Amino acid sequence: MKALARAYGRGLWEGRAVLAYTILLSLTLFIVAPFLMIALRSVGKGWFGKLWLPPQLTLEWYRWAIEVGNIPEVLRNTVIIGVIAVAISTAIGLFAGWAFGRRRLPGKELVLALFLLPLMIPSITYALGVARIFYALGLVDTHFGVALAHVAVCAPYAIMVLAATFEGLDERVLEAASVCGAGPVRRFFHVVLPLVMPGILASAIFTFTHSYNEFTLTLLTYGPHTVTLPVRTYLAVGDGYWEITSAMAILMVAPSLLILALVQHRARPERLVGGFKGA
Amino acid sequence: MRHAGVRAEAAVTGAMLLPAAAAFLGLFCYPMLLTLVLSLRPEGSETGWTLSHYLAFLGDADSRGVVLLTFGLALAATLGSIAVSVPIALALRRRLPGHRFFRLIVLIPLVVPGLIGALGLLIFWGPRGWFNLFLTQAVPILSRGLTVTYTLPGLVLFYLWLYFPYTCVTTLAALEGLDPAIEEAAEVAGAGRWQILRHVLLPLATPGILAGSVLTFMAAFGAFSVPLVAGGNYRPLAVEIYKQIAVPIPPHWSGASAIAVVMGAVQVGFLVIYMRAVRRLGGRR
Numbered sequence: 001m002k003a004l005a006r007a008y009g010r011g012l013w014e015g016r017a018v019l020a021y022t023i024l025l026s027l028t029l030f031i032v033a034p035f036l037m038i039a040l041r042s043v044g045k046g047w048f049g050k051l052w053l054p055p056q057l058t059l060e061w062y063r064w065a066i067e068v069g070n071i072p073e074v075l076r077n078t079v080i081i082g083v084i085a086v087a088i089s090t091a092i093g094l095f096a097g098w099a100f101g102r103r104r105l106p107g108k109e110l111v112l113a114l115f116l117l118p119l120m121i122p123s124i125t126y127a128l129g130v131a132r133i134f135y136a137l138g139l140v141d142t143h144f145g146v147a148l149a150h151v152a153v154c155a156p157y158a159i160m161v162l163a164a165t166f167e168g169l170d171e172r173v174l175e176a177a178s179v180c181g182a183g184p185v186r187r188f189f190h191v192v193l194p195l196v197m198p199g200i201l202a203s204a205i206f207t208f209t210h211s212y213n214e215f216t217l218t219l220l221t222y223g224p225h226t227v228t229l230p231v232r233t234y235l236a237v238g239d240g241y242w243e244i245t246s247a248m249a250i251l252m253v254a255p256s257l258l259i260l261a262l263v264q265h266r267a268r269p270e271r272l273v274g275g276f277k278g279a
Numbered sequence: 280m281r282h283a284g285v286r287a288e289a290a291v292t293g294a295m296l297l298p299a300a301a302a303f304l305g306l307f308c309y310p311m312l313l314t315l316v317l318s319l320r321p322e323g324s325e326t327g328w329t330l331s332h333y334l335a336f337l338g339d340a341d342s343r344g345v346v347l348l349t350f351g352l353a354l355a356a357t358l359g360s361i362a363v364s365v366p367i368a369l370a371l372r373r374r375l376p377g378h379r380f381f382r383l384i385v386l387i388p389l390v391v392p393g394l395i396g397a398l399g400l401l402i403f404w405g406p407r408g409w410f411n412l413f414l415t416q417a418v419p420i421l422s423r424g425l426t427v428t429y430t431l432p433g434l435v436l437f438y439l440w441l442y443f444p445y446t447c448v449t450t451l452a453a454l455e456g457l458d459p460a461i462e463e464a465a466e467v468a469g470a471g472r473w474q475i476l477r478h479v480l481l482p483l484a485t486p487g488i489l490a491g492s493v494l495t496f497m498a499a500f501g502a503f504s505v506p507l508v509a510g511g512n513y514r515p516l517a518v519e520i521y522k523q524i525a526v527p528i529p530p531h532w533s534g535a536s537a538i539a540v541v542m543g544a545v546q547v548g549f550l551v552i553y554m555r556a557v558r559r560l561g562g563r564r
Contacts, residue, residue, distance in 0.1 A: 020373060
């Protein structure tokens with residue numbers, strides 16, 4: 001019995017490349033097949049019964065999605081909200097990141113952990129309170145209000161990424177710049193800024209992705225004028241016209257994949273794992 | 280003179296932290312406090328104190344079921360994520376041709392909006408999806424296919440799809456961080472591949488696997504969008520909170536707040552356990 005198991009194990013090891021590719025291809029199928037089906041649903045017509053592929057192709061559902069689903073306006077809302085959220089979060093992150101990364105701070109770890117707390121607690125728990133406050137202040141259903149709600153989760157991301165960026169700044173380069181006669185202003189614009197630009201970009205990409213995908217906080221603060229893409233998908237899934245919903249989903253998912261490509265080139269993917277609230 | 284300089288320095292540092300502190304207090308602490316206060320008010324009232332929402336929630340058999348369901352789903356998704364991540368990480372570790380592509384595939388569920396993932400999963404695993412099509416054609420005795428969507432195992436599967444990358448990325452990082460010399464030493468000492476995996480690689484990678492799987496657990500515990508659209512009759516805590524304010528008219532803000540406070544407290548508890556475990560594992564190395 002043991003010999004058999006051993007022979008089996010050796011066989012597995014000898015075929016390890018095949019085994020590895022089998023595992024990886026099953027993984028790919030598991031992850032990608034749902035999107036393939038969405039894509040086919042969005043262009044298929046009369047796809048009923050036991051058919052692997054739609055019998056006819058059509059772009060009708062996209063027309064419906066754009067006209068009835070109001071995708072252009074929804075996309076505009078999402079981007080406006082995302083840009084405002086990125087601007088506020090980056091501003092917060094730049095100051096806090098500088099303080100965390102460059103300055104002596106008593107209890108630094110603890111303060112940073114506190115600021116990152118919103119990423120680690122399910123957002124629905126504070127979204128309730130945010131919604132109550134925003135109702136009272138009249139911020140619900142405004143682009144600024146929804147963006148401000150997004151800042152609750154976007155700012156911690158910006159702080160995390162930018163603190164790491166500023167920490168990685170080499171003191172000697174700054175000293176060299178001063179020795180060469182650069183004043184503080186010049187030092188900032190010609191030395192510091194180019195060095196931290198990749199970090200700022202990474203932070204902007206992360207925060208924009210988060211705002212773009214943020215659902216919970218939007219669901220509790222949106223209104224008829226500030227429907228964003230995730231909320232629109234939610235409403236469409238509830239409506240049940242899955243062909244049209246699929247077309248909407250394809251229109252929305254394209255930018256996220258673009259962001260994925262950017263992330264892979266510009267930043268370490270492990271950072272994506274930094275926050276773990278349920279979305 | 281020096282003291283004044285230090286104090287000025289401290290003031291500047293404080294000023295730099297001010298925007299972040301304002302966002303933290305205004306968008307996190309104050310809303311949490313408000314939720315806590317609201318959970319202690321009688322429904323629909325701004326005055327008076329009561330514990331009735333907590334008692335109602337904790338005493339009700341249905342809501343105990345909700346808590347149990349949330350735990351069960353998160354635990355099942357976590358165990359599943361470890362079970363799929365270890366083979367994937369072992370396969371990716373070898374840097375076979377095309378490994379970059381597969382690394383990208385692993386990250387897809389993290390960047391794609393969860394709702395779109397849920398939509399795709401509902402279509403793919405649904406009665407008219409490819410999964411059931413394959414089943415009915417490959418297994419002749421099955422004439423009707425399996426119901427996956429809106430069932431408990433189906434929901435676990437969806438959670439797994441959405442949250443396994445956390446475990447997978449950290450497992451891969453842990454395995455790649457191991458010194459190849461350790462493996463070679465085991466090989467020289469005469470260990471078989473299986474023994475190396477069982478007694479050398481996995482024990483060394485365990486801290487990384489655990490750290491990642493706790494991330495999966497916490498994300499799955501707070502899951503909202505996927506169970507909202509794909510959960511059917513199964514409502515974990517986050518969905519239950521939302522239903523409290525979305526379904527009844529007038530909305531049950533206080534009831535929802537009480538559940539939110541319970542959920543937040545449980546999550547903080549996990550977080551404390553997690554931080555301690557990470558520190559202990561980190562200290563041992």
